[in-house]
Amino acid sequence: MADLKVVGQPLPKADAAAKVIGAAVYADDIVLPRMLHSKLLRSPHPHARILSVDASAARRIPGVKGVLTGQDLPIRFGILPVSQDERALESEKVRYVGDPVAAVAAVDEETAAAAAEAIRVEYEVLEPVLSIEDALRQPGDERIHASRSLPANLHRLQSYEFGDLAAGWARAAHVREDLFFFQGNTHLPMEQHSAVGQWVDGRLTVWSSTQVVHYVHRALSKVLELPMNKIRVIGAAHGGGFGGKTDPFAHEIVVAKLAMVTGRPVKCTLTREEVFYAHRGRHPVLMWVKTGVDEEGRITAMHFRSALDGGAYGSYGAASVFYTGTLQTVTYDIPAYKFEGCRVFTNKPPCGPKRGHGTPQPRFALELHLEKLAEEIGMDAVELKRRNFMQPFTRAVNWLRVTSCGLEECAEKVLAASGYRTRERRPGRGQGFAISAYMSGAGTAIYWNGMPHSEVQLKLDRTGVTAYCGAMDIGQGSDAVIAQIVAEELGIQAADVRLVTADTDSTPIDLGSYSSRVTFMAGNAALEAARKMRALLDAAVDARAGVPFLEACELAETKWGALSTAGSYTPPRIGGPFKGSGVGPSPAYSYSAAVVDVDADARTGIVRVNKVWIAHDIGRAINPLLVIGQIEGSVYMALGEALMEEQTFRRQLGLHKWPSMLEYKSPTFVDTPEIESFLVETVDPEGPYGAKEAGQGPLLPVIPALNLAVHDALGVWIDETPVTPEKVLKALKDGRVGPKMFPAVPWPEPIIVEPPARDDMRVGAELEAAFPSA
């Protein structure tokens, strides 16, 4: 593939020009004739029964055109089929401060806000459950979700054993256990969520700042009881997601229903405070890990436990639990592995997928844990980690299939560039090194269906070519990637490819812009569609070389009429032969390594990041400019989580401590260091042109590398996030800051899974044939 012309070019994003002149239309920028404005009334209580809702005063206010209460939207929804536990407006009970209970549409926002406030809700306040420990005990008043079969406020409970643990422990020369806590935090997109609904002649159109038009489409269809063909969901220009806009949300359903009720377009834009309540951010996770190594430092067995504080609803939580356990095995070669994970409900805004979904927490734990283990046995930590690096084209003990793997090269790049091995050793100055892996899209859809995960259609006529793709460009530049792939195959410039994206009426299915899947899956779909189109074009010009593109297009249309081709991508069935193997498999894993350099002041505890070096195995960079953008953005978000961002709550009140941009600390220009990025191209056999993901993996190593740098500088262990100055001082006094115990969890008997052979690379039908009973 040495002769690639468009793929590999650092081209600007497809919408870059529109964004720098202020022409891009985001959801809140949409204004339709006679449009109304909506405001949600939210619960002031973390846990309460709703006794009555009286909206009569609101209805009487001049300018109010529609009022909804829970009675109007009784059908439950949720992103996962196993967690249909949310209502757009709750009518029975509220489960967190901010849970929506009523909604108003009025001629302006001022009237809508006043009318929402005028709705009288009578509550019977219940004792809130606010911590993992509380959630594991029998509740004082009642459970948050009464109908669940698990005890107390447990939401999910998993236990798996892969390989011969007993033999692994027996073989170990050293065994160590550690406890870690990863604090919850939120996405904080600059754009507040917004949606506009319009109802014309029995057809509903919703514009939204969503990452996944398809999931909003499904939820609207279910809750509003409308067939899919009566609903159109369009992704407006997107002001940032990071996972925070991948669930269907109450306000999206509410604007639709209000539009249906009032016959007028309705817009709802959340305030910044409401965005904190919509949340779906990083789960707070308590973790325990025990690892055995042999005399050479090779891992013989590992046992990992996680407890996730899920907040009030399921969201992606059932998957999140798995993710805290599943990817350990694709970074380090672990011959025997036990994972126990649980998620609890608490009366706080629901947690969900934030960049790295469920994996930054165990990554943090594991990198610190192995460093401690190395120190304890007097071995160089980098060396210990390297001895256990996962190798390319191997199968992990939990059946995850690793293809291309640039871990070695990534590690070497950052170690060399940072001078880590020869770093200056003095109190107050330190460097930390960590590695990671992430999925290039989930191998299994979040709801069972047999459709492709991505489809791309191309239309070609005398005016050129248009690509139709359901993926939402959320700022990462996925539109540019699609255009570059199509352009490469058709032998034209990326700018000559017109794009129609994220519109359920005109674009085929795509499972959305999350899970780091778009380049890999929509990219492969685009590649297939483009190759088919290229063949048609070649036929149209009778394989003559040098026919200008538009001329060829006209010849093709003359010959056959307007042409269309389609390509699709369905990941191979990669998961192992056991129940629950659907979370974790990915057609390819990206790898990253980072070194973080800090000054840590022993007097104040203040940590200043001097520089971050990061190397990322991207497979192939279809657009290196955008890949670097994803890497730098990931490093930034990681440093925020590592140093200052936390979603915390007033203990008794169950109330978000500071739902504002001022007090939720997002690093500014002057808090963000220089970032030096290296791309490692391993050319994955299944990625389009060999490409893998870039959007999430590079976040993962930075957080543990920061803590390890602080350890390097001051000799203290901070076994939790974020590393605040007060914790540094406390650690200097006590040696360590971190959790002291893991609560008692009623773990079930583990599902015992026979591990695969290390070189077993079979997938799909071949694999299924080998294990017919699974």
Added chain:
Amino acid sequence: MLRLPRLRFLIPDSARQAAAMAAEGGPTTMLVAGGTDLYPNLKRRQFATDTLVGLTHLRELHEVRGEASSGFEVGACVTLSAASRHHELHAGYAEAAGLVSSPPLRNAGTIGGNLCVDTRCNYYNQTQEWRQAAGYCLKKDGDICLVAPSSPRCWAVSSSDTAPMAIALGATVVLAGTDQERELPVSALYRDDGIDYLAKQAWEVITALRLPPADGLRTAYVKLRRRGSIDFPIAGCAVALRMEGDLVESARVVLSAVASHPLEVHAADQLLTGARLDDETIAAAAEAAAKPAKPLDNADLDYFWRKRMVRVVVEEALRKAAAR
């Protein structure tokens, strides 16, 4: 979109007329200059205000008069940016002005406004909905202090960066009332009360800040905050020193964000006066300064840590001032 309440906006012809309008309007009328502190608070419904009296169009409030040798009179509506860029003002004062919030905010925020900045508390600087959920507090609509429930008073924190520096300099403000002007030391402008924190009449308009002659004063302001921009101080120290050789002739040390008013620490001043400014003196002064500081659990980061940091900012400010 978070919006302001409906307001009347009055445009006076003079500072005195502004005072008259504010006096006539009573408690629901407020004076406003840049609005960078007031408007967010109004959007969160922290005041029951229905009328504003604007000051920024009064040209005389934008002037900087005087010179370094005689002292400057800085109009109250001079922006924080302009003050921070003014090379002849006391270095510590310009420094403090330049450390307020963020660059775009400083282009609207005024030096008079920063002297009057509302005391802050993260139970109070919240939206109406949040405060309803938390239960209202003493400072607005409630009857207890949520930070210190057994306390009869409000502990909201004085969060001005420039006020401590103005006090350290011995600056005064010119106040226009309805029929007269008066001059008040900035040190007398504050009360140790989170609610009623200004010791002027609500309607009195700060028209100018009078800074003393340069006269060998060495000044510095050190601000501690989580991020390098946007944030309010969580501890700060303003220092004004007059040196005679390597002996301190006089010293004023004033802290920000550790009490409901800018905290003058005379014990530190006395300790420094006549002393050689060596490490030992600096440490002792910092120790003395830290003693009365009483941060509470109503601002960013742990309050024990903030208390410990007072020493650090005082030492740093003293060294910085001495080096100027």
Added chain:
Amino acid sequence: MAGLLNELDRPVDRRVLVLRVNGEDHQLLLPVHKTLLEVLREDLGLTGTKHGCELGECGTCTVLVAGEPQLSCLVLPVQLGGREVTTVEGLTAGSELTPLQRAFADLGAAQCGYCTPGMLLSATALLRSNPKPNATEIREALAGNLCRCTGYSKIVEAVELAASGRG
């Protein structure tokens, strides 16, 4: 402490104001409590100016007032006193992007693009007062504008590129 309903009973203080925005005068009848941000977006249709908090905490709504960056969510038009307002839509004189806009587009300084208008205006003001800023000066001048996508590096590079005249 319900107050919003009572607020609806207050009369609206409306003024006729002439706003000079991007070189054009607009005569408008405006409630005085409407912020410049709201007026730009809702009365003038200039939705290029974005908003992220409406409390002066994020910098997203930055516009230029008499050439200086200000937070339009905290400016009342009645206080403008005839000073000219420049929004992102006013940066370009014709159809060509300014060197700064070009650099932002070419270097990937705009990802989701939501903070971009504010960034561009803060950076434009910087380059007018300091045509050759170093990286530290750029970071300090833009420190009131938050971005969650880029990690800021590309924005610094874009301002440097525009300043270099090579862009």
